């Protein structure tokens with residue numbers, strides 16, 4: 001047990017130090033609310049492209065909508081390649097209620113790195129630093145950084161960038177223990193995160209392949225990090241972070257929904273998605289989550305739920321599929 005451990009970013013306490021990772025298309029407001037009701041130290045929005053943020057498109061702004069119901073701190077993640085639009089976007093999301101701003105320097109997608117954003121910034125630390133300084137200077141909020149170990153094994157420069165980012169005023173650094181060239185293959189190298197941890201005094205958080213209390217403990221032991229960030233392990237299991245926090249940090253074990261309470265929870269998430277996005281986009285987004293819930297609970301009617309385009313019929317299917325299942 002590692003109780004009484006918290007991360008503080010200025011006046012914001014991330015307690016427990018078990019944080020929800022940003023995931024494009026997944027960690028939207030409805031999902032963050034699900035995670036927040038069980039408990040976590042922080043939730044992070046999906047990445048918002050700074051250039052798009054400046055266009056004021058409602059669908060883009062929706063990604064950065066920061067309000068939550070459970071009083072958890074929310075960080076909004078920005079992606080971009082140029083300092084000025086990043087600084088402008090930071091001001092906008094701060095005005096929209098973000099409490100923390102995270103800079104994406106880890107996304108490996110060609111669409112993003114091709115535009116020299118995300119992990120591509122790690123190949124050009126001088127440029128990345130100008131961008132970081134611009135964001136830190138633009139807002140009166142803690143700014144954090146999420147990156148990988150480096151671009152490839154020839155260029156493991158996360159520690160070097162971390163030192164410079166700390167000097168520029170960054171308050172926390174999350175490291176996904178893979179290189180960009182690994183994308184999501186192989187295993188996250190938690191011990192490599194220890195090099196970054198040793199180089200800076202701001203909190204370093206370990207990320208990658210942490211899916212339960214056992215992997216969280218191993219990641220903390222190997223990295224010496226101050227906390228963990230969990231992404232895919234929370235898909236279909238918004239209570240996962242609270243379970244990890246209970247096992248490692250002395251928090252109360254969350255009560256997991258069982259039977260009809262389980263189908264009620266999934267119905268609520270489903271309806272939350274539809275009302276947040278509207279019907280057409282909502283149905284597409286909801287399908288992913290229903291698939292994960294069904295897979296994790298080994299629930300029947302998965303194909304029917306995934307096919308259904310009628311919300312009332314889908315809600316009936318959710319009731320039939322999950323009323324005799326328990327969350328785990």
Ligand SMILES: Cc1cc2nc3c(=O)[nH]c(=O)nc-3n(C[C@H](O)[C@H](O)[C@H](O)COP(=O)(O)O)c2cc1C
Pocket residue numbers: 021022023024025026046047077104105106107146176207208209210229230231232233
């Ligand atoms: C579908 C998907 C979308 C992601 N979107 C983002 C993103 O918007 N910003 C970001 O920094 N990382 C993003 N990531 C990376 C995750 O935040 C995390 O670093 C990675 O999945 C490793 O953690 P995990 O093994 O706990 O999932 C994404 C990952 C996935 C699988």
